[in-house]
Amino acid sequence: MMQWNRERNIILTARLMSLLFTPFYLPLVGLMALFVFSYLGLMPWAYKLQLLTLVYVFTILLPTILIHIYRRYRGWNLIDLGHKERRIVPYVISILCYFFCVYLMDMLHVPHFMGTILSAALFIQVVCALINVWWKISTHTAAIGGVAGALFVFGELFGFNPVWWLCIVFILAGLLGTSRMILRQHSLAQVVAGFLVGIVCSILGLIYL
Numbered sequence: 001m002m003q004w005n006r007e008r009n010i011i012l013t014a015r016l017m018s019l020l021f022t023p024f025y026l027p028l029v030g031l032m033a034l035f036v037f038s039y040l041g042l043m044p045w046a047y048k049l050q051l052l053t054l055v056y057v058f059t060i061l062l063p064t065i066l067i068h069i070y071r072r073y074r075g076w077n078l079i080d081l082g083h084k085e086r087r088i089v090p091y092v093i094s095i096l097c098y099f100f101c102v103y104l105m106d107m108l109h110v111p112h113f114m115g116t117i118l119s120a121a122l123f124i125q126v127v128c129a130l131i132n133v134w135w136k137i138s139t140h141t142a143a144i145g146g147v148a149g150a151l152f153v154f155g156e157l158f159g160f161n162p163v164w165w166l167c168i169v170f171i172l173a174g175l176l177g178t179s180r181m182i183l184r185q186h187s188l189a190q191v192v193a194g195f196l197v198g199i200v201c202s203i204l205g206l207i208y209l
Contacts, residue, residue: 014179021176023143024060024094026124027101030117030150031055038158040111051110058101059121063094087136091129098122120205121146127201128194138186138194144173145198152199153206 035041035048067090071077076086102118124146131137148169155162177191186194 010182014182017176017179018140018183018185021140021144021172022060022064023125023139024063026143026146027055027059027098027118027121028052029147030121031114033147033150033154034114034117037154037160038113040114051105051114054104055101055118058097058104059118063090063097066093066097087132088129091125091132095122095125095129098125116206117150120150120202123205124198124201127197131193131197136186136190137197138177138180138191140180141173141177141186141191141194142198142201144169144176145195146202147198148173148195149199149202150206153203 031052035043041048070089070093074086098118098121102115102122105115105118121143124142125139128137128139128142148166151162151165151169154160173195177186177188177195180186180191181188
C-alpha cells in the first residue's frame with residue numbers, strides 16, 4: 001500500500017511539473033526576462049501589461065483552448081495526444097497562433113527585439129514539428145532549452161551574469177525531463193534532444209531573426 005501511494009505521488013508530481021512548465025510559456029517568460037534584465041523595463045507598465053496580455057492570449061490561452069477542443073472532438077485523452085502521429089494538428093495550431101502573434105506585434109510596431117523572442121519561439125515550434133514527422137521530440141524540454149538560450153543571449157547583450165539563472169533553468173529542465181519520462185511520454189534521448197534543439201534555435205533566433 002505504501003509503495004502504491006509513493007508511486008501515485010510521483011506520478012502526480014510529474015503531471016504537475018508537465019502542467020506548470022508547458023511549452024506555451026516560453027515567449028511570456030522571455031518577455032518578462034527582457035523587462036527585468038534590459039532597458040526595456042523602463043517602458044510604461046500599461047504598455048508592458050498590454051504586450052504581455054497579447055502574448056498570453058496568442059501563445060498560451062488560444063492554442064490551449066483550440067488543442068483542447070480538437071482533443072475532445074477526437075475523443076482522445078492527454079496520453080492519446082502524445083502519440084507522434086497525433087501531434088501534427090496541435091503543432092499546426094500552435095504554429096499558426098504564434099505566427100499571428102508575431103504578425104500583430106509587427107503591425108503594432110513593437111520594438112524589434114521583443115518580436116525576436118516570439119520569432120525564436122516560433123522557430124523552435126517549427127523545428128520540433130519537422131523533427132516530429134520522423135521522430136517524437138519533447139517540446140517541453142525544447143521550450144525550457146529556449147529559456148536557457150535566451151538567458152545566454154541576454155547575458156551577452158545586456159552585460160549581466162546569467163550563471164545563477166541558468167543553474168535554476170538546468171535544474172528545472174532536469175526535473176521536467178524526468179517528469180516526461182516518468183509519464184512515459186518521452187525517452188531520455190527525446191528529452192535531451194528537445195533541450196538541445198531549444199537552446200540552439202533560441203540562440204540563432206534571437207541573434208539572426
